[in-house]
Amino acid sequence: MKKKDILFTGLMLFALFFGAGNLIFPPFLGMEAGRSFWPAIIGFVITGVSLPVLAVIAISFTKGGVASIGSRVHPLFGSIFAVIVYLAIGPFFGIPRGASVAYEMGAQPFLAESGKGSLFIFMAIFFLVVYLLSLNPSKLVDRVGQWLTPALLLSIAALCVAAFFKLDAPLTAPTSKYAESPFITGFIEGYLTMDTIAALAFGIVVITAFADRGVTDQASQVKATITAGVIAGIGLATVYISIGWIGTKMTLTGDYDNGGAILTEAAYMLFGDGGQVLLGTIVALACLTTCIGLTSACAQYFNERWPAISYKNFVRLLIVISFAIANLGLTQIINISGPVLVMIYPFAIVLVLLSFVARFVSHSRGLYVGAITMTAIFSLNDGLTAFGLKIDALYQAISWVPFFSSGLGWVLPAIVGGIVGWMISYFRERK
Incomplete structure (x- = not known):
């Protein structure tokens, strides 16, 4: 297999993991950790990066994905657990949440009036794009790894590089929960990304991508998956540390309830009104790539479990359910x-x-x-x-x-x- 294909698969995996939640949590950690930032972010990276990568590698060890892993407890447990996982990270939570965050952070700030009407229109357009890009899973690497991921990384890099040179506020004392054991607190905060659960679904997307490129024996798939996982892990760790560092520099500029508000203010301070456009682009791309990956992974799983229903019909069903739930609001x-x-x-x-x-x-x-x-x-x-x-x-x-x-x-x-x-x-x- 060509090294280029493994690289693009690693970039695809990074984009699938990097959803809106991943964008929000590190800046808030940085703001609260202050001078204890480094032990806190190291703990966060261990659970927010290493566990998801290990989960993808674990899927490559098995032929049946998450259901096969769960069946080692009992076949019935494996089947039930797999269905619950795919429904939770797919149409019942993961996909609607990504779409809702894309609306609230990527679109709503630019709307003169926001309400149910604008939410409905945005969701219709958003899920139409997700549907079109999810129809052919064999093209997922080309569409996400080669195009959407570089655009996402360039947008994040522009924000982080500008912050490094322009934000020079001193680090402040950590809040109470980071004062005594910042590493453990950061370690626990890493669970909030929920990427370990998502990785159980993304594993099958990676294996399918390699199989479409002629890598069919398990040993080669495991080796290629490890390499792609390392590429994705390095990208995730770099971004988490960078946007977490932005949070440490924003402590004195105001009180913030979440990392989204921190990044919104930082983008405005650095680029003015253009900063909101930049942040909106980052959020939209992050949410879009994650929703595409989740839709494709869920449709592939359900199609393998119930082959009488085609992959494309499962994509349509997932889109309809996700669209309905997304309109409830975040x-x-x-x-x-x-x-x-x-x-x-x-x-x-x-x-x-x-x-x-x-x-x-x-x-x-x-x-x-x-x-x-x-x-x-x-x-x-x-x-x-x-x-x-x-x-x-x-x-x-x-x-x-x-x-x-x-x-x-x-x-x-x-x-x-x-x-x-x-x-x-x-x-x-x-x-």
């Missing part, structure tokens, strides 16, 4: 879908990490069952609590676990459950 989408993501994200992390561990461990079924069972207890509690349906007895029973208050209470139980499950499986087979 706030409603987050309120409805947020708790679902809180519930499934720990499963995704555990399955990705286990896919690497299991390559070196025999009798791995018990390892998967034990780790996922313990993870399920804490994910169920976190998801129900986010829905406002907290079960007091369950909460009291597990709230003593280390890292519970930070949302990472599942980590140690998953490790212990995996070890115990492996031991049971090992000795049962020995007996």
